[in-house]
Amino acid sequence: MNINNNHFEKNTFDAIVVGSGISGGWAAKELSQKGLKVLVLERGRNIEHVKDYKTALTDPWNFEHGGRAPLDIIAKHPIQNRTGFAITESTHEHFVNDLENPYLETKRFDWIRGYHVGGRSLMWGRVSLRLSDIDFEANLKEGIGTDWPIRYKDIAPWYSYVEKFAGICGSRDGLPHLPDGEFQPPIEFTCAEEHFSKTIRQKFPNRYLIHGRGAHLTQPTAEQTAxxxxxxxxxDMCMRGCPFGAYFSSQAATLPAAQKTGNLTVRPHSIVNSIIYDEQKKKAKGVRVIDERTGEWHEFFAKIVFLNASALGSTFILLNSTSNRFPNGMDDSGELGHNLMDHHFRIGAYGETELFKDKYYKGRNPVGGYVPRFRNIGTDKRDYLRGFGYEGGARRYRQWAGEEEFGASLKNKQTQIGNWSMDLGGFGECLPYYENKVELSKEITDKWGQPVLRMDAEFKENELKMRVDMKNDAAEMLEAAGFKNVNAYDDISYPGLGIHEMGTARMGHDPKTSVLNKWNQVWACKNVFVTDGAFMTSASCVNPSLTYMAMTARAADYAVKELKKGNL
Known part of the structure; x- marks a missing residue:
């Protein structure tokens, strides 16, 4: 995309958006379309749609190392490498150099980041699910954490709004705890998935394999094709960047829409260090920025500031925004940095079936199927709180050749297609624990002289109890559907690797127990809004990105109305 430099000299805008990922792109779109002059500050380099997706159209045989990341690249990504996360020859440029972006760990935390224009909207899993009142009401009913200040009815129209623009494929399934949305046609099941779906509906009345709800266009609208x-x-090579713009990303959708207004300025290589607080006016007046390349400091000014730097990035900025009014960061509740959540996963089961050997499939489904939560719903009661869902699907792979095979035997086996296999991988909810936290380190600084974050979070007894069902239920369903050689697995999950960091600047009813109000405003500084994962009051078990989009659009609408009224 084009970088607009027209406003750099005066450094003053109507709105500043920190971060250009999923929520930052939405903030930029909404605010600029409502007539505000908007500056987007991105700490990393620019990535231009299509042009800078360097490996998007590269055939597997044309990679120098066969797609595997060489040792010099692996050495720069020790966090991703220790997790087994997919740092490859084709995708590594979209992930941060861990050595240049350190953090401390009181307990292990696998922080997976992408510092560039578009952020993790270029690499996300694209599963797009709505929260429901079972999620918004859970804290209050169970006496956990603090109550959400909103309910499903408050956010439902904004879910519809962002779904229509982003483009979400899926099926309408009529499940009250997983509300239907504004869907384009789903990507079809394979025959093995269809068989599994029909079988478990017959054998388990409250379990379903539904079409995956994903941010992939299957029937583009005129607005999207424009x-x-x-x-x-x-x-299914989405992490390389999609030159077709078929999946939702900031580059393909929100930033181009914002650019069309003529109101958008994007400044990459801009690390936001802190918010500038005006002691007399009792509100924010701008941000301090370090140029990533030169180390020079700059100040930019605006009437409102939207923090969309990712949950931990935005929390870092709030913690680092100290002043006479805020000696410990921009918060009065003592909750800033606490209640860190992520989904726990890497658990489930897989198996194979000898059915459908005469059938194959066309293309590679990037969405798969989804089994919505069925535990602790209705009359089902477990010895833990909340629940989990499964993502998964069925494919056919080449037959596995043993290590002892070579020559003609190896070649022959590798040309034969094996049985259909299916995997169900669970994603479970983590409760909001006050002691799960991040804080600014007093020990080390990064290359720009800023304190780094110290992570101190873990999954606790409730999550560990849940994982027993997550593993056993997956195996039970596969066996019930006639799959053989079923293997249940638990590969252990640490916070961070779910890449759904949430909760460190939570919303609430009361400034004494929460950082943000129901409009995503910082209680103590109401022209600052936080609409990335930091605002989440509980985690649900569903993927959260669609909620970030909807809450960002809602907060932007409110902010502009309040600005026009002179309240900000």
């Missing part, structure tokens, strides 16, 4: 977006090609 932005240059096209239907999903079922390549």
């Amino acid at each position: 932005l240059g977006r096209a239907s999903c090609q079922s390549r």
